[in-house]
Amino acid sequence: MTPPDASHNRWSDLDRPPLNATALRRGLLRPDTLWASLEVVESTGSTNTDLAERARAGAVTEGAVLVAEEQTAGRGRLERSWTAPPRSGLFFSVYLEPGGIPVERWGWVPLLAGVAAATGLATSAGVDMSLKWPNDLLVAVAGEERKTGGILGEFAGDGIVVGLGINVSLRADELPAPTAGSLALAGAVSTDRETLLRAVLRSMEHWYGAWRAADGDAAASGLQAAYAAGCATLDRTVRAELPGGASLVGEAVAIDGDGRLILSTEDGLQQPVSAGDIVHLRGAAGGLT
Ligand SMILES: Nc1ncnc2c1ncn2[C@@H]1O[C@H](COP(=O)(O)OP(=O)(O)OP(=O)(O)O)[C@@H](O)[C@H]1O
Numbered sequence: 001m002t003p004p005d006a007s008h009n010r011w012s013d014l015d016r017p018p019l020n021a022t023a024l025r026r027g028l029l030r031p032d033t034l035w036a037s038l039e040v041v042e043s044t045g046s047t048n049t050d051l052a053e054r055a056r057a058g059a060v061t062e063g064a065v066l067v068a069e070e071q072t073a074g075r076g077r078l079e080r081s082w083t084a085p086p087r088s089g090l091f092f093s094v095y096l097e098p099g100g101i102p103v104e105r106w107g108w109v110p111l112l113a114g115v116a117a118a119t120g121l122a123t124s125a126g127v128d129m130s131l132k133w134p135n136d137l138l139v140a141v142a143g144e145e146r147k148t149g150g151i152l153g154e155f156a157g158d159g160i161v162v163g164l165g166i167n168v169s170l171r172a173d174e175l176p177a178p179t180a181g182s183l184a185l186a187g188a189v190s191t192d193r194e195t196l197l198r199a200v201l202r203s204m205e206h207w208y209g210a211w212r213a214a215d216g217d218a219a220a221s222g223l224q225a226a227y228a229a230g231c232a233t234l235d236r237t238v239r240a241e242l243p244g245g246a247s248l249v250g251e252a253v254a255i256d257g258d259g260r261l262i263l264s265t266e267d268g269l270q271q272p273v274s275a276g277d278i279v280h281l282r283g284a285a286g287g288l289t
């Protein structure tokens, strides 16, 4: 006898159960907490696009969370795409309105999301997590650094939409690129997406509260130090591929108060990098391979 869902592969329903929005709301939406609403949609183009549209229309309040089981036009930084099979990971965006905080400090919000996601996932999935500047989430798969998550922050309306894509149960044959990984491939003790999402959102609430309480000062709130402690880019020789095509090689020596990566180059200069792609090069400074 043929089961009614024979067209699905065996992973779709057993290993990738749907999210329970009611349970998530019960655990996260409480009076006096940051998270004000949580919606789970079956499929959409991009949760960032959707929340940004709502923010521009004034149709969303701070603390809104939009989660999709599947994205058909997921977007990454630098006009790239974000692709993953339905329910293989967490694809969600949050809307934050740090009114009163000087806008030049808002650039810390996506970095804050990276610290929160890395901390929340390390605890809930039991996997060592690190950050590649600015905010890729890295895990080790068979001793190799792999990207298991990415973060896209976009100004919209009076606030900022921060979208997170986290590869949870992706198998090796499903990876969108050789550089990608997943929590499962990194040996996660749990791949329960509700547990992971709750942990990330709670950690984000903690860091956002601390950052706001310090008036957006990343040093005073401890955020700058937490970011540096989790950042795998620091103390490495890296190549920064800058917008416009130029590139810069140097040792990553610090994250400054504006969240920029400081490279110490061969000519002895300290060059701040505020946007671009970082490639971690092997070997110590001067010993590139
Ligand atoms: N789920 C994911 N996990 C990790 N990395 C991802 C994921 N989805 C997309 N990426 C990465 O994001 C980038 C997507 O960029 P882009 O849209 O330019 O695609 P591409 O595969 O690099 O090139 P193109 O689509 O132009 O052929 C790639 O580096 C890809 O590896």
Ligand SMILES: O=C(O)CCCC[C@@H]1SC[C@@H]2NC(=O)N[C@@H]21
Pocket: 045, 046, 047, 048, 049, 071, 073, 074, 075, 076, 077, 078, 080, 082, 090, 091, 092, 093, 136, 149, 150, 151, 152, 163, 164, 165, 166
């Ligand atoms: O690594 C990157 O370049 C950032 C990837 C961000 C992906 C997430 S998935 C949820 C949200 N919606 C999007 O379209 N993008 C972000």
